[in-house]
Amino acid sequence: MSTTSHDDGRFSRRAFLGAGIGGLAVGALGGAGGVAWAHADADGASALPSDGVPSTTAYPFYGQAHQGGIETPQQRHAIFAAYDLTVSDPRSLQVLLARWSAAIAQFQRGRSLGAVEPTRDSAVPTDTGEAADLEPAGLTVTIGLGPGVFDDRFGLADRKPAKFAKLPALPSDQLDPRLTGGDLSLQACAEDPQVAYHAIRNLSRMAQGTATVRWTVMGFGRASAGKGQTTPRNLMGFKDGTRNIKEDADFDAFVWHDGADQAWMKGGTYQVARKIQMHIENWDSDFIADQQSVFGRSKQEGAPLSGTHEFDVPDFAKKGSDGELAIPATSHVALAAHENNGGLRILRRSYNFTDGMNENGQINAGLLFVAYMNDPAAFVTLQTKLGRVDQLNEYIAHVGSGVFAVPPAPASGSYVGEALFR
Numbered sequence: 001m002s003t004t005s006h007d008d009g010r011f012s013r014r015a016f017l018g019a020g021i022g023g024l025a026v027g028a029l030g031g032a033g034g035v036a037w038a039h040a041d042a043d044g045a046s047a048l049p050s051d052g053v054p055s056t057t058a059y060p061f062y063g064q065a066h067q068g069g070i071e072t073p074q075q076r077h078a079i080f081a082a083y084d085l086t087v088s089d090p091r092s093l094q095v096l097l098a099r100w101s102a103a104i105a106q107f108q109r110g111r112s113l114g115a116v117e118p119t120r121d122s123a124v125p126t127d128t129g130e131a132a133d134l135e136p137a138g139l140t141v142t143i144g145l146g147p148g149v150f151d152d153r154f155g156l157a158d159r160k161p162a163k164f165a166k167l168p169a170l171p172s173d174q175l176d177p178r179l180t181g182g183d184l185s186l187q188a189c190a191e192d193p194q195v196a197y198h199a200i201r202n203l204s205r206m207a208q209g210t211a212t213v214r215w216t217v218m219g220f221g222r223a224s225a226g227k228g229q230t231t232p233r234n235l236m237g238f239k240d241g242t243r244n245i246k247e248d249a250d251f252d253a254f255v256w257h258d259g260a261d262q263a264w265m266k267g268g269t270y271q272v273a274r275k276i277q278m279h280i281e282n283w284d285s286d287f288i289a290d291q292q293s294v295f296g297r298s299k300q301e302g303a304p305l306s307g308t309h310e311f312d313v314p315d316f317a318k319k320g321s322d323g324e325l326a327i328p329a330t331s332h333v334a335l336a337a338h339e340n341n342g343g344l345r346i347l348r349r350s351y352n353f354t355d356g357m358n359e360n361g362q363i364n365a366g367l368l369f370v371a372y373m374n375d376p377a378a379f380v381t382l383q384t385k386l387g388r389v390d391q392l393n394e395y396i397a398h399v400g401s402g403v404f405a406v407p408p409a410p411a412s413g414s415y416v417g418e419a420l421f422r
């Protein structure tokens with residue numbers, strides 16, 4: 001009996017996919033052999049890496065050392081939103097942070113804000129309802145405070161952490177002002193995109209009269225790996241996140257704020273978000289040797305060009321038989337590696353995004369690069385170097401940008417950032 005079709009001759013979805021890859025596609029390519037995906041199962045059907053958390057997972061919001069969505073195993077989907085505050089009194093900001101915190105605690109438990117179907121005919125539903133029958137899906141919503149929170153509007157200037165400021169102009173920046181900055185940020189991540197969407201939609205609704213959405217990015221697939229997770233691929237087809245921060249000791253050293261200059265930030269961190277457009281058509285027409293040179297890694301395995309396996313430690317001094325460095329000095333990893341940056345490291349928690357096609361029919365897609373670190377200067381140092389000479393620059397453009405201070409998680413009954421106002 002065939003393992004790829006039903007007895008009645010109907011094709012199963014798996015069989016259809018198998019035929020597409022092994023049959024139809026091969027025919028269309030004039031007989032070129034297909035390559036089995038790393039996770040293909042016995043009958044050739046593609047099985048996705050199964051390292052997402054179960055949909056019933058509900059992460060606690062209160063009483064944690066850190067907000068969720070940072071060290072949390074990276075969920076498959078994300079929506080990032082930056083907001084402008086339209087008020088200028090600290091009380092309104094406090095109320096918004098308190099209301100957001102209470103709502104996020106509900107959402108992370110898989111609950112709605114209130115009745116989806118109120119009993120009174122004239123009542124407007126508090127919750128929009130699209131997550132009513134969905135599981136919590138490992139939702140985390142992370143709140144960040146932009147540099148504007150510490151300007152003269154809210155009387156909080158003396159609470160600004162010493163290292164926190166707007167990002168400076170960086171080499172190769174092609175920032176669109178409409179996708180840049182923000183007084184507040186929300187990062188919603190979940191295994192179900194509708195759960196993340198519901199959170200941002202309802203939190204934005206709650207902000208009416210206090211804050212307006214400035215820019216958003218809808219991430220549809222994780223493009224970084226956390227501890228124990230399979231390394232996913234970005235839209236350039238390369239494994240992304242192989243050498244990410246994964247150990248607790250590295251989180252302590254490079255991610256968590258020690259609260260030394262501002263006690264309210266202890267256990268918090270800084271978030272850098274960049275919307276990075278990819279010139280995908282150019283990339284797709286580049287030859288493989290150049291693609292691998294750009295990253296300094298092989299495409300299929302993700303190995304450093306000095307080695308064989310994904311997790312081999314890169315040898316940046318190794319030369320090939322031609323006398324050239326195996327990992328080019330201007331490759332992305334040679335420039336970004338901690339070995340070549342005085343030990344400096346950041347946590348990457350990025351997502352692929354697509355905005356469809358632009359008016360010229362070109363694919364409008366890229367990387368929602370999100371990174372966490374205990375000093376934003378780490379990003380500035382790396383991006384100053386990358387922006388100058390990274391081979392990758394030919395294929396990308398940084399179009400959106402924001403930096404946010406992320407307070408620790410609130411105690412039970414409190415709210416994110418409460419200690420800032422004490």
Ligand SMILES: C=CC1=C(C)c2cc3[nH]c(cc4nc(cc5[nH]c(cc1n2)c(C)c5CCC(=O)O)C(CCC(=O)O)=C4C)c(C)c3C=C
Binds near residue numbers: 238242333334367379
């Ligand atoms: C300023 C920091 C970084 C930006 C911006 C950035 C953009 C960016 N990166 C990729 C793809 C890959 N990056 C990889 C490694 C890597 N990238 C950074 C930093 C930035 N990347 C660091 C610190 C590292 C680790 C370097 C190392 O220690 O070896 C990799 C290789 C696999 C991995 O280790 O993750 C890929 C692939 C894209 C596509 C991109 C912008 C669109």
Ligand SMILES: [Fe+2]
Binds near residue numbers: 332336
């Ligand atoms: Fe990178």
